[in-house]
Amino acid sequence: MKKGIFFDRDGVLNDNVKKHVNKPEDLVLYEGVTEALKEASSAGYKIFIVTNQGGIELGHLTHEALGKIHECLRDQLSGYCEIEDIEYCPDFKKPSKYRKPEAGMILKLAEKHNIDLSQSWMVGDRDTDITAGIKAGCNTAKIGAIDERANINELMLERNKERKVDLEAVVSAIIIAE
Numbered sequence: 001m002k003k004g005i006f007f008d009r010d011g012v013l014n015d016n017v018k019k020h021v022n023k024p025e026d027l028v029l030y031e032g033v034t035e036a037l038k039e040a041s042s043a044g045y046k047i048f049i050v051t052n053q054g055g056i057e058l059g060h061l062t063h064e065a066l067g068k069i070h071e072c073l074r075d076q077l078s079g080y081c082e083i084e085d086i087e088y089c090p091d092f093k094k095p096s097k098y099r100k101p102e103a104g105m106i107l108k109l110a111e112k113h114n115i116d117l118s119q120s121w122m123v124g125d126r127d128t129d130i131t132a133g134i135k136a137g138c139n140t141a142k143i144g145a146i147d148e149r150a151n152i153n154e155l156m157l158e159r160n161k162e163r164k165v166d167l168e169a170v171v172s173a174i175i176i177a178e
């Protein structure tokens with residue numbers, strides 16, 4: 001079985017504070033993200049993205065528009081790493097076993113790609129990401145405000161303080177924690 005890292009998208013790979021990502025040009029990666037994903041991939045982790053995209057149910061963007069955004073994301077990462085798969089949940093109000101904090105997206109990807117969840121990680125910036133990771137049986141890493149349930153908290157690491165998010169520090173800590 002293989003091991004993987006499931007990354008939340010917004011607030012982890014890209015900034016979405018100023019505005020929601022509804023078109024490709026809205027997707028601006030944080031500094032160091034390409035290098036962090038390359039490092040994770042070189043360490044033998046399959047790279048996945050699991051993202052709640054309730055904006056689809058709310059009518060802010062379409063499945064097609066999201067597809068274009070993710071094409072742009074893959075383009076920006078080409079030469080650094082291959083994204084194994086991207087799973088998104090378009091639901092917002094509708095009950096869904098896929099929308100985080102539920103673990104459905106992670107479980108679906110693990111099954112499809114033969115991933116050992118006990119050797120894998122969920123990385124996210126919200127409590128709901130950590131809850132989903134724990135429910136799935138992953139290790140977890142939290143970006144931003146401390147979550148005591150997480151195995152790794154970005155703010156407790158030695159990190160580049162010039163960066164809003166230092167994903168390289170998180171990936172290094174994951175590799176050391178193996």
Ligand SMILES: [Mg+2]
Nearest residue numbers: 008010011125
């Ligand atoms: Mg997020």
